[in-house]
Amino acid sequence: MNKAIVVGALAGTLSAGLAFAQTKTTVGHRPAKSTGPAGLPSNEEVPTKAMALGTVRVPRPVTADGQALQAGTYQVRLAGEALKPAVGETPNHEQWIEFLQGGKQKGKAVASIVPASDIHQVAKERAPAPGHARVDMLKGNEYVRVWINKGGTHYLIHLPVATS
Numbered sequence: 001m002n003k004a005i006v007v008g009a010l011a012g013t014l015s016a017g018l019a020f021a022q023t024k025t026t027v028g029h030r031p032a033k034s035t036g037p038a039g040l041p042s043n044e045e046v047p048t049k050a051m052a053l054g055t056v057r058v059p060r061p062v063t064a065d066g067q068a069l070q071a072g073t074y075q076v077r078l079a080g081e082a083l084k085p086a087v088g089e090t091p092n093h094e095q096w097i098e099f100l101q102g103g104k105q106k107g108k109a110v111a112s113i114v115p116a117s118d119i120h121q122v123a124k125e126r127a128p129a130p131g132h133a134r135v136d137m138l139k140g141n142e143y144v145r146v147w148i149n150k151g152g153t154h155y156l157i158h159l160p161v162a163t164s
Contacts (some may be wrong), residue, residue: 046092046113046153050080053097053148053155056133062144062159064099064107069159074099074106076133076148078155083110097157109157116152123147127154 053076060071079096097111114122128134133148138158146157 046115047078048080048082048092048095049078051078051150052076053078053150054131054133056135056146056148058099058144058146058159059135059137060144061162063162064109064159067107068162069099069107072101074101076100076146076155076157078111079108097155109159111155111157114154114156116154119154122156123154 055073055075057073058069058071062069077098077100079098081096082092083094083096085091085094093113094110095113096108098105099107099109112122119127125136128147128149130149130152133146136145136147137143138145142161144159144161146155146159148155148157
């Protein structure tokens with residue numbers, strides 16, 4: 001059930017961001033290099049193999065795919081497992097990531113993957129620099145967003161704050 005809520009929240013966030021981007025005229029931004037269905041980025045720009053993404057500090061306990069994930073520092077790794085895309089969605093733009101401590105998986109969640117050429121269509125805030133990550137509290141302190149920029153590809157992970 002929690003997985004469905006998180007995936008639904010991610011899909012809604014991306015859909016709202018794309019709808020906002022389509023209605024706003026932005027000066028100085030280039031259009032996406034190549035697009036797939038519905039103008040979404042092509043699959044060519046998205047990594048699909050397991051790889052390390054970076055290290056982040058999660059500021060408070062959250063839930064990752066129904067698992068409790070305590071506050072702390074984690075290595076984040078792309079698992080190399082894509083979710084089956086819905087009709088009209090570009091394949092591989094939602095993939096599983098893992099949160100590791102001491103080499104052991106402590107939790108996993110779904111990341112929305114956005115190429116650099118399309119991040120301005122999804123995010124209003126300034127993106128972290130390549131090789132850096134950012135962790136933000138969202139929506140009345142109900143969600144933690146982990147945003148990793150690995151080589152210009154953006155990984156957005158939304159985690160609900162754990163309730164006591």
